[in-house]
Amino acid sequence: MPEAAQVDYLWFEKVKPSGRILCWMFVKEIHCVAIKREFGIQYFRSLLSILSLPLFYDVAALTKIDLINRSKYDGATLFERLIRMNKKSGWKDKSYKPQFPIYQQINFTLDPATNTGRYKLIYEPTKVVDKIPLMPMRQDFLGEMRLWCYDSDTHEAVIVFNGDQENFRMLDPMWIVNLSASDINKLYRHDIFYEDKDAHQGNTFGQFIVRTTLKKEDIKTEDKVWLCKSIFRFRDLHIGCDLTMKSLMSLPRYNYARIASLNRSFRELIRSGELYRLRSVHQVIEHWVYFSCDPLKWEAFDPVNEKWMNLPMMDTDLGFQFSDKESMAVGTDLLVIGNDMLGPGIYKYSFLTNSWSQGLPMNEPRWLLGSASFKNIAIFAGGVDRNGKIMDAVESYDSETGTWKTLPSMIKPRKLGSGVFMDGKFYVIGGISSSDSNPLTCGEEYDLDTQKWTEIPNMSPGGGGHGMAPPLLAVASNELYAADCAAMELKMYSKKNKEWVAIGRLPEIAHSRDGWGIAFRGCGNRVVIICGPRDTQNRYIEIYSWVPSEGPPQWTRIGWKSSNNFVYNCAIMGC
Structure with a gap:
């Protein structure tokens, strides 16, 4: 497999991750734990560094979400089990206790409304990695790509291939930059399918496709011009259920079993029969x-x-x-x-x-x-x-x-x-x-x-x-x-x-x-x-x-x- 060229992460607009936690994953290839939020992803070099999150209820939220651990790393599974047990005990085990704030009074003054002292919350810095790690990616492997979609269960982009080739998954849109130019163009020419509630996450992958394509040096100049004219293609785009249905109905039926296996929503869509009623109306x-x-x-x-x-x-x-x-x-x-x-x-x-x-x-x-x-x-x-x-x-x-x-x-x-x-x-x-x-x-x-x-x-x-x-x-x-x-x-x-x-x-x-x-x-x-x-x-x-x-x-x-x-x-x- 050709070595993937790393792209400078500073080219992307750096936004502090925020919003509720969607999922967390142990990524063996980059030796990190990734926590995906509504707006951005945080990376941690060690499992214990997750406990440095400035809001202790973030760690509590992790105990309610299953860790994605496809490499079956025993240490990650054990950590997940320990923080769940510690939360149930009221965080009695200090080794696996999240960061609680220190209250510091401000200027020793009283709040006139409550007649109590004014305080600010002091946190230790979160131990996230300084640079966003980029996943090494296979090159020129999307020739048999059928479609790609956003999996609302694991919050990944899933690329589905023709035949029996295994699906390919991406957690972070920034990993797209390490794909080859031909693979990025292949993704660009396919709309990503997602549910209405996942419009922001789905569009995020689309936006990175456009920006990464313009950054790749091996894209022809005429292709860059064509892509520049299409730069707003994904801005405020809301594909929604209607376009998803119209796109899926044009696919061969033998793909539907694989689509249904992606997540619960696609499975329910296939089993509802609505897709076949739409195919009948459009004579597909x-x-x-x-x-x-x-x-x-x-x-x-x-x-x-x-x-x-x-x-x-x-x-x-x-x-x-x-x-x-x-x-x-x-x-x-x-x-x-x-x-x-x-x-x-x-x-x-x-x-x-x-x-x-x-x-x-x-x-x-x-x-x-x-x-x-x-x-x-x-x-x-x-x-x-x-x-x-x-x-x-x-x-x-x-x-x-x-x-x-x-x-x-x-x-x-x-x-x-x-x-x-x-x-x-x-x-x-x-x-x-x-x-x-x-x-x-x-x-x-x-x-x-x-x-x-x-x-x-x-x-x-x-x-x-x-x-x-x-x-x-x-x-x-x-x-x-x-x-x-x-x-x-x-x-x-x-x-x-x-x-x-x-x-x-x-x-x-x-x-x-x-x-x-x-x-x-x-x-x-x-x-x-x-x-x-x-x-x-x-x-x-x-x-x-x-x-x-x-x-x-x-x-x-x-x-x-x-x-x-x-x-x-x-x-x-x-x-």
């Missing part, structure tokens, strides 16, 4: 693939950033574990519908809390149904009940309220149909309507505004009968596609001519005579196909993608991982 939607190759285990995949995430294991009984299941992602929820030992059961995974819980059952529990979601609404159509009766019932689920609503029944009862949303309308396509297993060739369109069903002839591309999987359908950019795994063809539905047209081939891994074990889904502006192991030699899951707007079908493998099982269930969550 990411589509993730959720799939299961194990009865109780689910995984998620971000196709844009190619990131994997393991969901917590489901906690169900044996009945649910081995029953046939339906799955649907709606809003920030993932619903898994099946049968437990006592009857129909629904388990709900919340992306906000990263946890599973039991959901409310459907008004008419069914399986082998057609379903699709749009924003926070999902529609479930048809299926069979516990007695095997083919149903025409339709229900919608609202992820914001967690409730079910019965909708008008379909024209025809059907099971093993496929559901999609397209052009703001819900479609259920194909399936079986009677016990003879002959597949339906029609589809039905449901208009959410008029709440009426319309039958559409010859809308099914095939499938859903004689032991075959339901039609493999996907909607991308409001165009309907189908995967014919037997013929290895990719088809597109012509809305104008109301017919299916072959437009290309499927990837070789998609070969299947009946369509089971393969997931074919629309994922935002792309179509994805997920396939499990093809033979005993290739034990892994593969995810292929094609973006229709980029040209004729060209499949790209965007993800793969080891697996011994085929795909049981799959859903796309867009939020």
Whole structure:
């Protein structure tokens, strides 16, 4: 690591630290104890020198604040414990007793108002260091920086990186001067996030960014001119909650887990769902693939950033574990519908809390149904009940309220149909309507505004009968596609001519005579196909993608991982 060049601290305006104590930290790298106040930071070379603070209640305040001791220095931990014990005893131990003032009478005169003597308080000088120590800093390491924010729990600036790189923390804004010029410019071009109550502290880091950038000698002259024009950028700037929300909503969702781990406030922001409501309003939607190759285990995949995430294991009984299941992602929820030992059961995974819980059952529990979601609404159509009766019932689920609503029944009862949303309308396509297993060739369109069903002839591309999987359908950019795994063809539905047209081939891994074990889904502006192991030699899951707007079908493998099982269930969550 290149040695960091020290910058003269006298260049900064020297202000005596004041205000209440925010935190205190043992900083091993500079062999000091730092006490951060509302306005400034005090440094002490030894732990005992803290007892020289001129106001004894400052030491008492330290006993109520946990010492930040990331180096796990035993001496600092012991000192923290001793002053707490001494405060409880009324400062009886003189070795760890803070400085109390000496009262000195002034000119031996009496105060006419109280008829008592006038006194002044005499303190010994506080044993702070004469020069502010600057932390040696790594150089040119912010290339993968994602964002930075002010942590209201530890009162540090936290730099968050892409990937798995550990967060970097700064207690004192003055440490910024030892960063490289490129790193300082990187920070300058990112607004620091903070809560309303931390506006002063957050802006302090911003102000030091500007002043330090102008001081660095290796900044180009034109950059200095540009920065001089922006010198007032941080003056009286109040970013507040609104800008923080607008900035966070543009970040990829895979960053939110790390943001939530920074402090309590960010964690509550993520879990409240407000951020996702704002993303929905501004049409900032990411589509993730959720799939299961194990009865109780689910995984998620971000196709844009190619990131994997393991969901917590489901906690169900044996009945649910081995029953046939339906799955649907709606809003920030993932619903898994099946049968437990006592009857129909629904388990709900919340992306906000990263946890599973039991959901409310459907008004008419069914399986082998057609379903699709749009924003926070999902529609479930048809299926069979516990007695095997083919149903025409339709229900919608609202992820914001967690409730079910019965909708008008379909024209025809059907099971093993496929559901999609397209052009703001819900479609259920194909399936079986009677016990003879002959597949339906029609589809039905449901208009959410008029709440009426319309039958559409010859809308099914095939499938859903004689032991075959339901039609493999996907909607991308409001165009309907189908995967014919037997013929290895990719088809597109012509809305104008109301017919299916072959437009290309499927990837070789998609070969299947009946369509089971393969997931074919629309994922935002792309179509994805997920396939499990093809033979005993290739034990892994593969995810292929094609973006229709980029040209004729060209499949790209965007993800793969080891697996011994085929795909049981799959859903796309867009939020």
